[in-house]
Amino acid sequence: MKQIPGGITAPQGWQAAAVAAQIKPSGKPDLTLIYSPTPAVAAGVYTRNLVRAYSVDYDQAITQKQQPVHAIVINSGNANAATGTRGMEAVHETAGLFSSLLQIQPDQVLTASTGVIGVPLPMEKIAQAAPSLVTALSATGSDQAAEAIMTTDLVAKTLALETDLDGVTIRLGGIAKGSGMIHPDMATLLGFITCDAAVEVNLWQTLLQEVTALTFNQITVDGDTSTNDLVLALSNGQAGNALICDPDSPEAAILKQMLTEVCLDLAKKIARDGEGATKLLEVQVSGATTDQDARKVARTIAGSDLFKCALFGCDPNWGRIAAAAGRAGVAFDPAHLAVWMGDIQLMAHGEPLTFDRAAAAAYLKGDPVLVRLDLGPALGQGSAWGCDLTYDYVRINGEYTT
């Protein structure tokens, strides 16, 4: 796998653009279009929050029908959530507007939103900006898109890869935004993946779900999930490879590896850019009964407020790690537990070791920080990613802004 520039416009046949539609009070770009003139197979994973924006329901209905799509329209600055029937109308109006301009069907346009909740989406601003957005579409528009989907993210998040598949070059790119937050919004995770491989739609959906379980679903900033979270993956077949249908084929394995590398990179970037975060935390768990158990333990530790504060304070507090593992809802024998921070082992066979606290504290000053746990002799393993809990998290989320 070779990293290449170009993000979501690196794969063949993909264009993107962004404009400032004045939805964000800052006047920064806030309306983004991702487009392939060739129809693409579409897969999606969606927030499990019961209270969700209509755009999530809308996209899910389309990807479940397995219809090919051409475009994704994303606005930042307004989540278009909890706005009742007006929210539903706004999604259909947006899809209708862009389908007219792009001369495609309305249900070939997916939509996503992030920003303030409970405020109607200013459709007149979107209508006014739409023609110039379509005109601006470009095969080098990925960076514009990656910037425009941000809310209070500090850095744009993007990666593209290319590889050889039976003599054909295939490319896969992604952009994402994460845990920046604007009042009174929840942290929203949006991820957009483009690809030029020819892939069967069921397989594409399966790959996205499997990869999301190991990447985007294994990051935590504060345990809160959003009304608007989604990851959409589109592949338009422009690479010219033979259609990938068989999940057990080497080609499917390569495609999955590409998707995993891009999603993992974006997920880690989101965790590192968590609100107020000063460092990325990676938790690796081995020796669990199943991989799922291992992931659950890793996620519980990465989500422990107590340990996240200790991480901020560079305090090698293994007791909090052991206790978080113990409450993860996963069966293991505490007498087998071993814990490391980096290469420093703090616990073996469920008992604390004498260790160099100063060296451990110095290790925790670095970024990223790796915590490893071994739960026992079984073979289940998994990882999760998070960040530290800092004064700035409280400040960002506690500021009185009404």
Add this chain to the structure above:
Amino acid sequence: MKQIPGGITAPQGWQAAAVAAQIKPSGKPDLTLIYSPTPAVAAGVYTRNLVRAYSVDYDQAITQKQQPVHAIVINSGNANAATGTRGMEAVHETAGLFSSLLQIQPDQVLTASTGVIGVPLPMEKIAQAAPSLVTALSATGSDQAAEAIMTTDLVAKTLALETDLDGVTIRLGGIAKGSGMIHPDMATLLGFITCDAAVEVNLWQTLLQEVTALTFNQITVDGDTSTNDLVLALSNGQAGNALICDPDSPEAAILKQMLTEVCLDLAKKIARDGEGATKLLEVQVSGATTDQDARKVARTIAGSDLFKCALFGCDPNWGRIAAAAGRAGVAFDPAHLAVWMGDIQLMAHGEPLTFDRAAAAAYLKGDPVLVRLDLGPALGQGSAWGCDLTYDYVRINGEYTT
């Protein structure tokens, strides 16, 4: 129910005392004894954390055997957890020591610990302090005990009630310590209830479990559970009432009400005294399919870092409340959702209302703060309690103290 002074020594036949055994570096009282010369029925509820102190296993074995007990020995300043076989020996030595001094059987002594994890319990200090602790036992010793079980709790937590039961006065008292934390400990919840009613041991255990589910298990400070959490309830029958056996009797109902009032009061005091907290949060949920569902939603909201930061910032951020409800893992129709802060309604039928933000913000400056949700037409209801997430929480838990 009449509130009376005296805490755990208010019920007849109960004595308590505390001394400074120099386990705490501060030199404050850290060794506590609760004692009834008459044997008492004992019930317990214990941490579900897999990684737990041996004292928890030890007490659970005794209460499961339903043997009468006479005493509880509690040390603060050292959790005696993750100390391997030495931890197990320390519990048996402590029970043996006090059983000799009190001339009772070792398995008539329960033990509890809270404090630093992974450091062997200094048994020589406990042995040295034990005789003077037994000598100090007094029928007015409850306040001493309530103080001595504290770690970094800011206030002692205690309540006693008395009521008439078929012409007999029965009394029930409790002390608890909560979410204070000392490095490198987890927040530990310890609760001790004494009573002088004659009650059958199975019924007593059932009552404690039912009441704990509605009180101590419905408070959250940061979602982390401790290796040492437990609530022990002992009743010695000294009131002279007819033995309460029938769970459906009016007498059992009165006893349950007493236990509920004391546990609820102690639980709220623990939440209010959460690390760094500036206010108590009460979340009331109605309209859920079951009471259990309602409690789950209430607990998820009370535990949402995002909402807890908004509460600290006095920001009437109903979006975070709705989103936390949505991810609680409980089925409800978001189109029915209604939300209030105090008397101010922010959401009805799943859509935001226009409300006086200044008045809502002013309401949030108070203490306690009440948030109410109605999920729909069903009858399930429940409450949870928590506190705000503040700079001080991060400071207390992030301080580098090695």
